[in-house]
Amino acid sequence: MDEENNGFVREKNCSEEEYERLCEENQQRNAPFLQLFREDLVKAELSSKTVKRYVDNADFFLNTYLTYEEIVPMERGFEKALTFLSTWMEYKCLASEAEIRKMGTTLKRFYKAMMEHGLIPEDNFEDLKAYVKMAMMSL
Numbered sequence: 001m002d003e004e005n006n007g008f009v010r011e012k013n014c015s016e017e018e019y020e021r022l023c024e025e026n027q028q029r030n031a032p033f034l035q036l037f038r039e040d041l042v043k044a045e046l047s048s049k050t051v052k053r054y055v056d057n058a059d060f061f062l063n064t065y066l067t068y069e070e071i072v073p074m075e076r077g078f079e080k081a082l083t084f085l086s087t088w089m090e091y092k093c094l095a096s097e098a099e100i101r102k103m104g105t106t107l108k109r110f111y112k113a114m115m116e117h118g119l120i121p122e123d124n125f126e127d128l129k130a131y132v133k134m135a136m137m138s139l
Contacts, residue, residue: 023067026082033074033114036041040113057106075120078128081107097139104132 014022037058041051065084066072073078085104089095095103107128115125 012030019029019071022071023063026065026067026071026073028077030059033119034059034062035114036117039111042115053102054106054109057103060108061103061107073116075124077105078111078120078124081128082131082135085132086138100139101136104136108132114116 034055037053038051041054046054051062060075061084062077063086066074066077066080068088085100085107089103093099111120111128113123114120115122
């Protein structure tokens with residue numbers, strides 16, 4: 001983990017094996033965040049189907065998108081939300097407008113939970129909400 005940049009970054013000379021190892025480490029690091037999110041959703045008495053969808057969406061964002069070109073930690077993931085929703089979901093995933101809206105809702109719920117547990121500052125959550133709103137306006 002690169003402490004100066006508050007997270008992982010892919011070095012230009014990093015081998016594919018090393019990058020895969022770093023991705024696995026990041027997935028392990030993200031597991032407690034996803035579990036905390038799951039617990040919050042269950043406490044909110046959401047259906048098991050809804051809980052699964054939210055957690056699967058959050059997992060996709062954290063462990064697929066945030067490791068696509070560089071490894072970005074959860075705490076900085078909010079910075080990538082606009083590009084993810086407005087470009088990547090549409091062109092890389094061929095997601096429908098409804099799927100993109102669901103992902104935007106997931107990101108807001110996930111990062112709100114992280115804020116409420118003191119894992120990200122409120123300012124980052126407010127930025128995330130603004131990015132999601134911008135992405136939804138472009139649909």
